[in-house]
Amino acid sequence: MILGDIGLGELIWGLVVLMFILAYLMMLFSVIVDVFRDHDLSGGAKALWLICLLFFPVVSLVAYVVVRGPNMAARQLSAASASAAQLDSLAQTMAGPTSPAQEIANAKSLLDAGTISAEEFEALKARALG
Numbered sequence: 001m002i003l004g005d006i007g008l009g010e011l012i013w014g015l016v017v018l019m020f021i022l023a024y025l026m027m028l029f030s031v032i033v034d035v036f037r038d039h040d041l042s043g044g045a046k047a048l049w050l051i052c053l054l055f056f057p058v059v060s061l062v063a064y065v066v067v068r069g070p071n072m073a074a075r076q077l078s079a080a081s082a083s084a085a086q087l088d089s090l091a092q093t094m095a096g097p098t099s100p101a102q103e104i105a106n107a108k109s110l111l112d113a114g115t116i117s118a119e120e121f122e123a124l125k126a127r128a129l130g
Contacts, residue, residue, distance in 0.1 A: 024061075028053065031064050034072050037079060103128035 035041065035049050052060035065072075107124040110116045116124070 024058075027065070028057065028061060030072070031061055034068070034075060035064075037075050038068070038071075100128040 032050070032053065035046050038046075041049070049060070049064060053064070104125050107116070107121050107128070111118065111121040
């Protein structure tokens with residue numbers, strides 16, 4: 001078939017089929033991720049769901065969404081909030097002190113520990129205040 005021989009109806013039908021295939025693959029990926037994310041399922045139950053998804057894809061996908069679907073959003077939300085908390089913690093660690101008082105307190109603790117000299121402490125203090 002040459003590209004010029006494709007009619008508008010065939011093009012639209014092809015796009016509709018492609019849309020449904022992509023929607024199915026997105027749902028399948030979401031269910032597979034949820035199977036591994038669910039801590040309530042045992043290893044055998046996870047393996048059984050995955051085997052069913054492999055051999056009976058459409059039926060088991062619909063069955064999973066009906067049976068386990070109501071808690072999928074809760075598991076996804078808890079995973080996202082845990083990821084956000086971890087990112088916030090990392091950002092806080094990377095940002096270091098946020099106020100001049102914290103910077104001076106950290107410099108003072110370094111001075112008291114003998115890590116920096118009095119001149120270096122004064123330079124850090126001036127930089128924090130200025």
